[in-house]
Amino acid sequence: MTAHEDSVLLDLVRGSLDHCVKCTICETHCPYSNVTPLFPGPKYVGPQAERFRSGEEVSPDASVDLCSSCGICTQVCPQGVHIAEINTRAKARLAESEGIPLRNQLIARPDVLGMLGTPVAPLANRTLSNRPLRALAHRILGIHRDAALPRFAGRTFRSWAKRHTPPAQATKEVVLFHGCGTNYYEPELGEKVVAILEHNGFRVTIPKQGCCGLPLQSNGIFPAARSYARRLARRLAPHARRGVPIVGPPTSCTLMLKREAREIIGLDEDPDVRVVSEHTYDICEFLLELHERGELRTDFQPVEETVAYHAPCQQQGHNIGKPALDLFALVPGLRTVELQARCCGIAGTYGLKVERRQISLDVGADLFSQIRDAEPTVVACDAETCRWHIEQETGVTNLHPIDVLHRAYGLDRR
Amino acid sequence: MRVDVVVVGAGTAGLVAAVRAAQSGRKVLVLAKGAGATHLAPLTIDVLGYAPERVESPARELAPFIAAHPEHPYARTGEAAIAEALDWFRGVMGDAYPYTGGLERNMLLPSAIGAPRPSALVPVTMAEGDLRRDEPMCLVGLRPLKDFHAALAADNITRLGVQARAVELDLDVDRADVNALGLARAFDRPEVRALVAAQLALRLRAGERVGFPAVLGLRHAPTVWRELQERLGRPVFEIPTVPPSVPGLRVDAILLGALRAAGGRIIIGSEVVGAAPDADGVTVRARAAGRDVEHRADWLVLATGGFAEGSITLGSDWRARETVLDLPLAHVPAPGEPRFAPGLFDEHPMSRVGVAVDDGLRPVGPDGRRVHERVLVAGASIGGAVPWKEHSGEGISVTTGHHAAGQLAGVAPSVGVAA
């Protein structure tokens, strides 16, 4: 990275360690250090250990790798220490000195996996659910045999988008950033987002995009993460510059664009990244803002169900509250239970790893038992890896809040 | 968002104000840059402990204190507001975490190193440690907890006139370094309580009350405390330790639950960086990922704390600023004048710095005139007090938070026990 990029990072991130007054609030809220003694906690691996890291020598502390980068520590820190960002950078330095296992290289590239698996989806899906093959992957690659892996849809959202004609009467424009999950594994989710936006009078532009680089970043593979993020920003920037909002269902990926690409991998000075970050919205955030301006159609039909809503840690990282709850409140008959757990334990790719699986389950245990107690019809959650994980561990159907709204609009019957 | 009240700050003052307003039917949004100082404080409601001599009875000594300190937050709210606020607070804590005491007589509870702390209203889990009683004490040191040294505390308590001794218990936890929170979670488990009780029962003497560091359960306090009392057959009490404060976390959870139940909203991690009050309300600008967000409210309650919270800052240019609204600050030493005294325990010129308010808790300028109509200030942001010396911190927070909510149009007067 350039000296300037590093200097920006240093000022923003490392310098923030000065704000730490050792109040222990971050440790109190860290879901991971609370369940495993192997992870000394965010205060320790963040502002405290950072004083011992000089950047020159080989990374001294391997225990930082147990940080899941869920970001809760930064959210709760009242002093403004960018703890999760410090941790993630330290993980990247560790990865640099220790090398990156093949497994991490693989699971950090959902776009590559998606491209490879889609044409052979039935075979790929059978392989991924084949117990002996999973056991092999467990032993050789280190992907836990029981971890929830998605199913390839066999088609991409983008191929649908190419064939889709926007309605003629649309007066406003919005750009859809769909993310890899929607594209390769849940194209129907993307279709529903488009349907809702069109229902509200938008023409949805779906430009060439790509992966945001978040899983690369969480696995410490910063150079590749930067290329991905820059490329995505380059493609979306012209629209942002026209003032068109960029909205998307994958809440982790929109957060990557909003903040993490700037603060963690140091692209804060990249003008494309900057303008895209300022124009990016989580889809529920966008819809709620429409509502606050009186521009959201509220022709919802009753949905007599109980939805338990879990705000994933990355959704909390947007610092906008829980717009999904306010949207659910507009749907007649819908009973909403706000789950009170911070993290489901999957943390993107963290819970897939053999050596992390048990920690991941221990972190999610509280959430899972709350779900069981609530006895909901469905669980709503804005991040796809969380949905797959929670569904597998609880057996309760997991949907994106968009799925619920889509049904409430009656768009599933048109 | 568009709400009735934006409360900035999620500490005791902010949450008290928010809950009272929300329970009155106001639409409330709490914005905080992080978790509140409830995580750090013992949450004994200390109204007035030293003035500067030890205060026996706040009921008797508040009036002369207020008369002698016309710039103090209590002078702004008036003495009656303190009792009202305490009643309200006790009501909100309810049976989930009962408080006991009042303004008639301060209890004297032992600190973690055995100094006497005067407190007016305390959780029942702590009350049996009152040093005004002379029953002997047995303090239990839990070996993995490095922040509680039972022998040292016991020695000091004995020198205060109450016989105290210490025993050490080994608790098997999954790590060598455990803090109060980790232990509290352990105590939430019945098998741990049973083990502790069994180990202790043999070692206790007749007539002894038993003191623990404040780890007697997080989710299941005060059940844990009651159960231990039953099993041990004698009074049990907790002693608050350095952060993380388990008692503080309990109160935090109850206040947040009450806020949610009353329809209030809270966003932790959204720092308010500016507010523009006008005749009809306040536009609040808050940090969020990617870009700032604007909220609109009829009222803004500023409960952001003081220097300790970084909400009032002293720059390297030695100028003090209130960082949200740039409100005028009172008690700031003039440039060139000393800010601190040479002795740590002396009174420092900087100690009382904070926002000056009138009786309606609106911020006022040096001329005493209201700076904003729609902005109220609560908690440690208000100047004129030295809470850590007076032992008045939570008293000020609860009273001014409660009082601030009461100032908002449409908020029902407090009538004792709230729902």
Added chain:
Amino acid sequence: MTTLQTEVLVVGGGATGAGIAWDAALRGYDVILVDRADLAEGTSGRFHGLLHSGGRYVVKDPVAARECIAENEIVRRVAAGTVEDTGGLFVTTPDDDPEYADRFLDGCRETGVPAEEIDVAQALRDEPRLNPGIRRAIRVPDASIDVWQLVWALANGAAARGARILPYHRVVALRREGDAVTGADLRDERTGEDVRIEAGFTINASGAWAHQIAEMAGIEGVSVVPGKGIMIAMNHRLVNTVVNRCTMPADGDILVPIRTVSVIGTTDIRSAHPDDLPVTQEEVDAMLDDGDRLVPGLRESRALRVWAGVRPLFDDKKAGEGGSTRDVSRGTALLDHLERDGVHRFITITGGKLTTYRLMAEEAVDAMVEQLGHDRPCTTSTTPLPGSEDGEHMTPGARLRRRERHLLTEQLICECELIEKSTLEETMRARGTHNLDDIRRNLRLGMGPCQGGFCIPRAVGILHAMHRMDVEEANRSLRTFLEERWKGLWPILHGDQLRQARLDDWIFQGLLDVEHLPGDARRDVAAAVHTGVRPGSAEDGDLQPTPAPGSAHDSTAGPS
């Protein structure tokens, strides 16, 4: 009264004195080293941690430069475990004359200081926090050195060869028999006991206090000018290389990364007495500005504490009264009192700088050996100190790496500086001390951002539980520690450090309520004896608030 006998009595346990003890012990002498307080509590313990390459002196004092580079190379070897190989940079800031760098390079060539001019872009890549406006950058082999590790390695090395190390033994009189010094009378500050040492030879290595000791031998005219300098420790390593301003020596022109902090220093003001070291707000503000010139934004970074040290500048009666002491000689002054004053078996060594401690020790012991008529050569340039045998330098991440191995098994007592419970207990036992400041010097206990806020109560509890302190002493220790640490805090108390201090007020006064602990309320002499601090002594300099800008520093003034 205890009487001890020895061949060599060394007065002064700073780097020079400890170096002499090691040197003499290696040469087979029986040695006793004494200091009125803990080792390195004086000048040595208060400097910025720079092991000079000599670059600073190449233009103005080439002799000193030559000495420095020679010693730099030796100390890096024999004391490797106390040295961090940070490297150094001399940079031309926008306020400096770029041509000075040429004189600098010439000077380096002439004196043998390895210097390499590098691209400014490269310097900024290496050190991104550097002032982007620098115009030239030159690499030199500066390093940082942990002086407490050094001094204790010297002392322990000497002790392994039979030397006796006696901190907290104050010399109250030197013994004379005719025209020879035959030892000293001392008081054990901790027990109040009197101790007599009969010594074959006495070496006065008491640095800035040298004239006081010399006077006890009836020797006049040993004039040492106390040159006060203040330093500020910044909370983290803003740079990983020593950064010097490439200009004639000035205030605040060095930033040294040492362990987990970076130190900006220093000033140079003549002081009346080595124990009278006030720090004024003006000096602090000026130092922060100077630091900002090297690393923009330093002013707003978190400062941990400020302290004053005192250089022993031997006055050859050439310097005038008051003002800058930079022109007074920094060279070593070795006073052979037989030649100079007709007094046998007594020499004084003063002046100098930490970088040349070994050379000073060699010269002193050589002088002693010559006077005694022995033939015992010095071997300190080739004998590694305990802990440095493998030649490995200190690394910033060492404690963090070590902690990784004990994550599950060891409790951290000082979290900021990663000090484990077993290490703390071991040190307490090994030093036989219950003085928290002694332990602080050995381990860096309480020297991190929280400045003892969390760890000192834990340490006090441990000492009490180990029965090394009764409850009254424990209470006093806690209060004294807080009061002493306040002295180094209040002048830099703004921003983040004020926030920390206010949180600490809540913890110590609100939550623990140390002020209302039962028993004594104020420090007394007895307390001072136990904690090793003399009332009114120069513990970190007597820091006073100034009533008005620009006013002087009356150390007897009370709070204004």
